Every structure is written in structure tokens, then in C-alpha cells.
Amino acid sequence: MAATASPTTTSTITTIGGDHVPAMPFIDDIELFMAKEGKSAETAIQKLQEQYQGYKLVEQRLLSRKLKLRVKIPDIEKTLGVVTRMKQAQEEGETELRAHYELSDAVYAKARVPLLEQQPVFLWLGANVMLEYGLDEAIALLTSNLRMAQQTLAQLVSDLAFLKDQMTTSEVNIARVFNWDVRERRKRGEGTAGAAGADAESEGK
Known part of the structure; x- marks a missing residue:
């Protein structure tokens, strides 16, 4: 929820992805x-519009990170499911696994994977590494990575909700200032028109 404060109240600061983002x-x-x-x-x-654009920039970065995590x-x-299945098969005394693996888009092949007593697995860590x-090390690593990714995603969702609140408050504030300006212009216009009318009436007399 957006913060409600008087103009003299100092905005709270929230750190999002290393950026210090003030509440609106x-x-x-x-x-x-x-x-x-x-x-x-x-x-x-x-x-106010500059602050709004600042929120939009941070939002775009977070949405990009969120999209990547949704894929990751x-x-x-x-x-993790594959490695866990290999570990389970090994513990049950199976000597091989049969699987279908993807060669390319919509093209799969059958494979027979022998299970060794000290079964190694090879994991891509990114950056061509x-x-x-x-098996135990792989399961521990993947479980940790999954937990961290899920926590990061949850934080991103929370940060995006915060930004949405600040942008909504910014839009309302901009509208309030604009409407105030319209009222002030009308007041000044009415005052000028009233004074001109009074002068014309006195001259007529």
C-alpha cells in the first residue's frame, strides 16, 4: 500500500536490486x-513525473529479471527431478535408466543410461561452464539453487507490488496538482473579470 504522509513528512527509502527507491x-x-x-x-x-519515470525504469529491470527466473x-x-530419479534408481539397485532426451525442437531420442556405483553428473553452471x-552433491546444489531462485522471485513480486503502489500514488498526486492549478487559474480569471466589470460599471455612472 502506498504511504500516506503530509508534504512535510520524509519519504521512506526501500532498497530494490541495489537501488534506493523512495516511497511516494x-x-x-x-x-x-x-x-x-x-x-x-x-x-x-x-x-513528480520525473519520479514516476524513475519508478518505471526500476520496474522494467525487475520485470526482465522476473521473466528470466520464470524460465530458470x-x-x-x-x-533436479532427473538427478533425484537417478539417485533413487541407484539406491534400488537398478543398473541403468531408460529415457527420452531432446535432440532439437520437437525431436527426441531414446537413451539407455548405465548407473555406476559412483555415478557422476555434469551440470551447466552458465557462461559455458x-x-x-x-549425485548427492548435485542434488544439494540444485536444491539450494532452486530455493534461492524461488526466494528471489518472491522478493521481485513484492518489489514490483511496491513500485506499482508508488506509481499509482504518483499518478494521483500529478492529477491533484493539475486540478489545483486549474482551480487557481479559474479563481484568478474570475477575479480579473469581476474587477473589470466593476470598473466598467463605475465609468458608466
């Missing part, structure tokens, strides 16, 4: 806010 306080008292800012409505709106997590789960692990 809701402008409750628009008159006090504009008096405190001492700026024109155009300048105040420009400042199923891959880790699939690999592959390392050999024992």
Missing part, C-alpha cells in the same frame, strides 16, 4: 504542499 507520499493537503514547494504547478508536475526455475526443477558432481 500521498499529497493529502494540496494547498500546504504547493505553499511549501513554492513552485509553479508546472514545475511541481515535472518533478522450471529448468532447475526438471534437472560445466562441472562434474556426484
Whole structure:
């Protein structure tokens, strides 16, 4: 939920992906806010829009990371499932596994995988790096990586919700300043028109 604060309240700071992101306080008292800012409505709106764009930039980075994790997590789960199945087969005394593996898109081949007493597996770690692990080591590593990826994804979802709240509050604040400016312009216009009418009436007399 977006923070609600008076214009004199200092915004809270949230750290997101290494960035220090200030919360956007809701402008409750628009008159006090504009008096405190001492700026024109155009300048105040420009400042609010710059903050809004800052939130959008951070949001785009987080959405990109979220998309990558949405792809990465199923891959880790699939690999962990295969290694766990190999470990289970080894413990049950099986000497080989039969599997279908993907050669290319929509093309699969059958394979017979012998199970050794000290069965190694080779895991891609990224950046064209592959390392050999024992089954227990591989299961421990994949389990840890899966847990970290899921925790990171959960944090990203939370951070994105925070950013959405700040952007919504920013949009409302911009609208409030704009509406205040419209009212002020109307007041000044009515005052000028009223004074001109009074002068014309006195001259007629």
C-alpha cells in the first residue's frame, strides 16, 4: 500500500536490486504542499513525473529479471527431478535408466543410461561452464539453487507490488496538482473579470 504522509513528512527509502527507491507520499493537503514547494504547478508536475519515470525504469529491470527466473526455475526443477530419479534408481539397485532426451525442437531420442556405483553428473553452471558432481552433491546444489531462485522471485513480486503502489500514488498526486492549478487559474480569471466589470460599471455612472 502506498504511504500516506503530509508534504512535510520524509519519504521512506526501500532498497530494490541495489537501488534506493523512495516511497511516494500521498499529497493529502494540496494547498500546504504547493505553499511549501513554492513552485509553479508546472514545475511541481515535472518533478513528480520525473519520479514516476524513475519508478518505471526500476520496474522494467525487475520485470526482465522476473521473466528470466520464470524460465530458470522450471529448468532447475526438471534437472533436479532427473538427478533425484537417478539417485533413487541407484539406491534400488537398478543398473541403468531408460529415457527420452531432446535432440532439437520437437525431436527426441531414446537413451539407455548405465548407473555406476559412483555415478557422476555434469551440470551447466552458465557462461559455458560445466562441472562434474556426484549425485548427492548435485542434488544439494540444485536444491539450494532452486530455493534461492524461488526466494528471489518472491522478493521481485513484492518489489514490483511496491513500485506499482508508488506509481499509482504518483499518478494521483500529478492529477491533484493539475486540478489545483486549474482551480487557481479559474479563481484568478474570475477575479480579473469581476474587477473589470466593476470598473466598467463605475465609468458608466
